[in-house]
Amino acid sequence: MKAPLTAELRGQLQRIQQQLNICQQVKLKLKRPLVKKLLQWCDEWDLEVNLWPGAPECVFDQRLIQQIETLLQAEGLPPLSFSASGKSTTEQAAVGLAEDKNLREAPSEQRLLVSLLNARSLHPAGLQQTPTRLILDVALDQLVLDAFNGLLVVENLDSFYLLEQSVWPGLQSAQTLVVYRGHGQEARGCKQLKQRWQSSGKPLVYYGDFDAKGMSIALHEGYNQLLLPSADFLQQQASDLHQPAAQLPYQQSLQQHRDQLPDNHPLRPLLQLQLQQKGLKQQWFGAQPLQLYPLN
Numbered sequence: 001m002k003a004p005l006t007a008e009l010r011g012q013l014q015r016i017q018q019q020l021n022i023c024q025q026v027k028l029k030l031k032r033p034l035v036k037k038l039l040q041w042c043d044e045w046d047l048e049v050n051l052w053p054g055a056p057e058c059v060f061d062q063r064l065i066q067q068i069e070t071l072l073q074a075e076g077l078p079p080l081s082f083s084a085s086g087k088s089t090t091e092q093a094a095v096g097l098a099e100d101k102n103l104r105e106a107p108s109e110q111r112l113l114v115s116l117l118n119a120r121s122l123h124p125a126g127l128q129q130t131p132t133r134l135i136l137d138v139a140l141d142q143l144v145l146d147a148f149n150g151l152l153v154v155e156n157l158d159s160f161y162l163l164e165q166s167v168w169p170g171l172q173s174a175q176t177l178v179v180y181r182g183h184g185q186e187a188r189g190c191k192q193l194k195q196r197w198q199s200s201g202k203p204l205v206y207y208g209d210f211d212a213k214g215m216s217i218a219l220h221e222g223y224n225q226l227l228l229p230s231a232d233f234l235q236q237q238a239s240d241l242h243q244p245a246a247q248l249p250y251q252q253s254l255q256q257h258r259d260q261l262p263d264n265h266p267l268r269p270l271l272q273l274q275l276q277q278k279g280l281k282q283q284w285f286g287a288q289p290l291q292l293y294p295l296n
Helices: 007-019 033-044 062-074 089-094 157-161 184-198 212-220 233-239 244-261 268-275
Strands: 027-031 055-061 110-116 133-139 150-155 177-181 204-207 227-228 291-295
Touching: 007 027, 007 033, 007 062, 027 033, 027 227, 055 062, 062 184, 062 233, 110 184, 150 184, 157 177, 177 227, 184 204, 212 244, 212 268, 227 233, 233 268
Parallel strands: 150 177, 150 204, 204 227
Antiparallel strands: 027 055, 110 133, 110 177, 227 291
């Protein structure tokens, strides 16, 4: 069971929410015990806090607060603005308050959004055309992982839905399991799948934005390959407009990884491009042929 949002943590998030009404970001010192508790709670619920190695602070913004509000709503809990002070038990129950008990497992805890090649040309009733790929919401335990020889994790939902337009031989194989990574609650099922998959030693491929954060995810979350267009295409199309300044803290680790690679390693030109503060969102890849890049 996941850790509950205690009254103490709710109070801290309420203060952050109030401060965000007058500023874009709220910075909190990591050495504060309450901040450590809050970061631990966010980590358990797969909420990504802006936190970089060696930094003395973490950053909360409206994006993260909105993800927390969505999580609370999905768990049947009141929004951050709700205060239990002075409320009777009946009044608290009316808004689903359950702060002093373990939260129930979320509906998405053990589920995944997967894309499978429609190898048998199945045509579900009510569809005008036979789909090239079948997109299914499945329970993790329903998947027979031995039936697949590769796992592809896709960062963005719109790119996940448009995989049939992507040009990569692996997508033409029924033995490639394609999964949407998800965010917040949705990421939990994918995280559990990756943990099970990594022991198999089979390819674990990341397909996401060509930017510093996307590269950092690929390098530090257990992946062994990266799926992207050709280096020539990225050299021509990458732009600083697709590499926000907020991702600058990732640059140091990318540079360290680049420097340890051989001069002829295929990933080096991509890392060099990102160190020049250039990037390209996944949606801008279009129908470009994709290729695999080893990460080490």
